Amino acid sequence: MTQQAAVAEIYFDESGHDGENLMAGKTLVFAHASIHMDLEEATDLVGYIRKLTQAQGPELKASDLMRSNEALKEDLFGAEGKLVGHAQVYLVEKANFAVGKIIDMLIEEEAHRRGYNIYGSGIAWQLADDLYQYGSRALTKEGWNDLLSSFTSLMRAKQRKGGDKETVDGFFEKVDNYRYKSRRKNVTNILEMLWITRQHADDFQAALAEGVATKALDPLQMSLYALASSWNERLQQPIMIMHDEQTALTKSLVDTLLAVAKDGYPESYNLPEARFPLVGFEHVDSKSDPRIQLADITAGFTRQVAEAALNGTAEDNRMEQIRSLVHINSIWGHSKSWEQIHPR
Structure with missing residues (x-):
């Protein structure tokens, strides 16, 4: 992206994705995480987390973080956490x-x-x-x-x-x-x-x-668009989506995202203005870029805490840790748990 230095690359991964299987999937919640961080800082942070979690796999995963002690979670997601300000997560209560x-x-x-x-x-x-x-x-x-x-x-x-x-x-x-x-x-x-x-x-x-209808029940496209638009609003820069390899993000779906960002929704949809500068989309191997791994652990951590809140079993400190991450326009109907996890 050297020829377009003003473009902000945002890195994405998700947790709890069951496609259109909303009611019989493995999880009650879908979480789509996004990271904005330079490569050097992300490399150092992943190395730091791997050392503290003693992660053995070729890439850092959410399961490594969930097994870690409270100090590391607070170090990442607490009020002064290393990922605070660098991450946004869009939640979907399926x-x-x-x-x-x-x-x-x-x-x-x-x-x-x-x-x-x-x-x-x-x-x-x-x-x-x-x-x-x-x-x-x-x-x-x-x-x-x-x-x-x-x-x-x-x-x-x-x-x-x-x-x-x-x-x-x-x-x-x-x-x-x-x-x-x-x-x-x-x-x-x-x-x-x-x-x-x-x-x-x-x-x-x-x-x-x-074969002319698109998948309407998969929250992947909608959440991706909302996050990219939110980063554009926050950073005031054109956005480049860098996403973990995901077969559901087909060329047709990506082309639709880019078209809506450029031209907005058709007038007949009666929907709010949606245009913003989205310059492209690229699939990224999670092993090759630490920012995808940070998106993975952020998505997994946030989803598990949000799902626990939905079930009434989340710890107060956990819910406080994800508040700075959660997108304000997340799809969430359960009022009690939303009051506990929504951004302040």
Whole structure:
């Protein structure tokens, strides 16, 4: 990047990525971490961490850090920590992300067809929040998980081996069943809205079959874009994305990121201005650059603490350590844990 010295290279890695498998993956939380640090400083820091953790592998991993003592974690993530100011992490609570997609992909599509802008009015956010906060109370936890799992199976591009992809008929049978069983009026009303969106589900399945629909349930692209944009705002420099090798970041997906950064969202999307100077994208072997390894340990540490907060088991000092890292626009619906981990 010597010919463009003003460009800021940001290094990325993630933890808890299950692609579009939001409800049956290995983790409840996805964390996408980003690092801005010069190579010499990062090399020295990785060497320092390796020495204290006695890491034996060819590259430093989050598991090495998690086994370390409290002093090292505080040294990295405490108030004066060595990574504070150099790292940002975008968190996604997967269940909350899935709820948002019900609104985005079905209910908003029907509202738009009828001439209503539920994004600009704030109605979309309120519907998603009501559905997330009261869904399990209205349908029981088992019923709520059944509905979310059915939706994510239907709208994902492919079902993993060993499972059957949900059908439009199957999903709307569940919607029909649960709209009558719902014990909360606000949830019942949302399910009634969902009940009349079948045509949009059919259209999306047709687009998937034709290969023209993109993966809509994978939070990777959205979080990457949010972090890159945030670094541009913070540094006031053009951004170059340097990402750990990740097969989900296809050329088509990267081209879309670059196009949106250059031209913004289509006017019909009714979304806020999104343009910023994103000059390129490059995959980087984590063994070849210590900044990817720092992103790895930051993502892993933050995800595990955030997931513990979601489950009500996080230690106070751990939650305090990740507050300076967490992106303010992270996708998170659980109000109690968000109050504990969001940036101050």
